[in-house]
Amino acid sequence: SYASRKNLSEQVDQTYIMVKPDGVQRGLVGEIISRFERKGFKLTGLKLFQCPKELAEEHYKDLKGKPFYPTLIDYITSGPVVCMVWEGVGVVASARKLIGSTNPLQAEPGTIRGDLAVQTGRNVVHGSDSPENGRREAALWFKEGELCEWTPAQAPWLME
Ligand code: UDP
Numbered sequence: 001s002y003a004s005r006k007n008l009s010e011q012v013d014q015t016y017i018m019v020k021p022d023g024v025q026r027g028l029v030g031e032i033i034s035r036f037e038r039k040g041f042k043l044t045g046l047k048l049f050q051c052p053k054e055l056a057e058e059h060y061k062d063l064k065g066k067p068f069y070p071t072l073i074d075y076i077t078s079g080p081v082v083c084m085v086w087e088g089v090g091v092v093a094s095a096r097k098l099i100g101s102t103n104p105l106q107a108e109p110g111t112i113r114g115d116l117a118v119q120t121g122r123n124v125v126h127g128s129d130s131p132e133n134g135r136r137e138a139a140l141w142f143k144e145g146e147l148c149e150w151t152p153a154q155a156p157w158l159m160e
């Protein structure tokens with residue numbers, strides 16, 4: 001049951017979701033947050049933030065050396081981003097589905113990128129690609145005490 005599962009934190013994943021600077025500039029923050037909220041995941045961290053270059057480099061360190069890496073760092077640091085942590089069973093893979101393919105022209109209609117973007121270099125949103133990276137990125141972008149543990153009133157209406 002939900003009651004017997006809710007304290008087993010190892011079953012609850014964390015994902016780091018970020019509205020990139022183009023999403024903020026284009027006024028898509030509410031739209032993007034809404035999609036995760038309506039799905040039923042739990043928001044545990046949220047802030048508007050101007051990302052320093054060092055943090056962008058750490059976040060995307062696996063892509064260092066790719067031809068698009070320098071412009072990616074410029075893009076992510078070009079204006080404020082909205083940083084979020086969402087939690088739930090299976091949240092990492094589900095959020096990737098809600099976001100859609102990296103190239104928005106290949107992203108399915110109904111996904112965030114499929115509906116709201118056209119170019120890989122302006123694909124409006126980030127989502128962690130594994131539960132391990134979800135925890136790593138949540139800890140990278142949020143300080144201790146910035147995340148909020150709470151029980152949504154709707155919890156028993158989302159999970160039996
Ligand atoms: N990116 C890019 N050109 C590429 C591939 C990636 O500009 O050819 C950017 C794009 O913003 C993408 C980010 O680098 O979202 C991270 O790439 P990744 O392959 O991890 O895609 P994602 O996990 O964001 O779908």
Ligand code: MG
Pocket residue numbers: 127129
């Ligand atoms: Mg990625």
